[in-house]
Amino acid sequence: MRIVATADLHYDITRSREPTRLIAEEICGLEADALLVLGDVAGRDSGIVLEALRLFDRFRGRKFFVAGNHDIWTGPGGDSLDKLERELPAICRQAGFHPLDVEPAVLGHVGLVGSIGWYDFSYRPRQLGIPLRFYEAKIAPGAADRLPGFQHLLADRSDVPEAAFSIGTRWMDGEHTRLKMSDVEFCQRLVDRLSRHLTEVAGQCDPIVVGMHHVPFAELVPATDTPSWAFAGAFLGSDRFGRALLGQPEVRMLVCGHSHRLDRLRCGHIQCINVGCTYLAKRYEVLDL
Numbered sequence: 001m002r003i004v005a006t007a008d009l010h011y012d013i014t015r016s017r018e019p020t021r022l023i024a025e026e027i028c029g030l031e032a033d034a035l036l037v038l039g040d041v042a043g044r045d046s047g048i049v050l051e052a053l054r055l056f057d058r059f060r061g062r063k064f065f066v067a068g069n070h071d072i073w074t075g076p077g078g079d080s081l082d083k084l085e086r087e088l089p090a091i092c093r094q095a096g097f098h099p100l101d102v103e104p105a106v107l108g109h110v111g112l113v114g115s116i117g118w119y120d121f122s123y124r125p126r127q128l129g130i131p132l133r134f135y136e137a138k139i140a141p142g143a144a145d146r147l148p149g150f151q152h153l154l155a156d157r158s159d160v161p162e163a164a165f166s167i168g169t170r171w172m173d174g175e176h177t178r179l180k181m182s183d184v185e186f187c188q189r190l191v192d193r194l195s196r197h198l199t200e201v202a203g204q205c206d207p208i209v210v211g212m213h214h215v216p217f218a219e220l221v222p223a224t225d226t227p228s229w230a231f232a233g234a235f236l237g238s239d240r241f242g243r244a245l246l247g248q249p250e251v252r253m254l255v256c257g258h259s260h261r262l263d264r265l266r267c268g269h270i271q272c273i274n275v276g277c278t279y280l281a282k283r284y285e286v287l288d289l
C-alpha cells in the first residue's frame with residue numbers, strides 16, 4: 001500500500017499558487033493507492049479549497065482531506081465549526097475527496113483516521129513568562145499594547161515581563177476563527193472524536209495511519225531562540241491528541257503539517273512525519289505500508 005501525503009498548500013496565497021500547481025501535477029503522475037491532503041489548503045474563501053482539490057482530479061488512487069486552521073477561517077457572522085463539520089466535507093465530496101475530520105476510512109487492511117487537531121496552549125513557552133490570557137486572546141503583549149481592542153489585557157501590567165512588550169506576534173486564528181466555544185473545549189471535542197474514530201477502525205484494521213494538521217506531540221514543535229516564534233509555538237497543537245494516538249497500538253504512523261518544518265521522529269510506537277511544506281516550497285511524503 002502506497003500513500004502520498006502533502007499539507008499546507010495555501011492556494012489562496014499568491015506566492016503559493018504556482019508551487020501548488022506544480023506539486024499537484026507531480027502527485028497526479030504518481031502510482032499510489034491514496035493521497036492525504038493535510039490542511040491549510042486555502043483560507044476564508046471555500047471556493048479556493050474546491051479549486052485546489054480539483055488540481056488532483058487526475059490522481060488515480062483514493063483521496064482524503066483533513067482541514068487546517070486556515071481552512072476554518074470565516075468572515076464576520078461565520079461559524080468555523082459549521083465550516084469544519086458541514087461545509088468543507090460537502091466541498092470534499094464534490095471534489096472526490098473523503099473528509100477524514102468527520103469520518104474515518106478503511107483501505108484494505110489499513111485504517112485512515114484524521115483530524116484538524118487544535119491547541120490548548122499547553123505548548124506555550126513558559127520561559128517567556130507571558131500570562132495565559134495573552135495566549136487565549138492570540139496576541140503577544142507587544143502587539144496588544146499597540147493595537148486597539150486589547151487594552152483589557154493590559155489593565156494590570158504587573159504580571160507581564162518587560163521583554164514581552166517587544167514581542168509583536170498575533171496568531172491570526174484570533175481574527176478569523178469563529179468558534180462558539182473556547183479553544184480548550186474545541187480541542188477536547190476534536191480529541192474525543194479522534195478517539196471514537198480510532199476505536200471504530202481499530203477492530204478491522206492494522207495498521208492505522210493518522211493524518212492531522214496540527215502537531216500531536218510537543219517533540220514536533222520546532223525549538224527556537226526567537227521570542228516571536230516561541231510565542232507562536234503555543235498554537236501548534238496539543239499532546240491530548242498524542243495521548244489518544246499512543247493509546248491505540250495499531251496506530252503506526254502519524255503525518256501532519258502546520259509548523260511548515262520537515263520533521264521525522266518516533267514518539268512511543270508511532271513513526272511521526274511533518275511534511276514540512278512552506279509557502280514557497282511544496283513537497284510530499286511517500287508512505288509504503
Ligand SMILES: [Fe+2]
Nearest residue numbers: 008040258260
Ligand atoms: Fe500552514
Ligand SMILES: [Fe+2]
Nearest residue numbers: 040068069258
Ligand atoms: Fe496551519
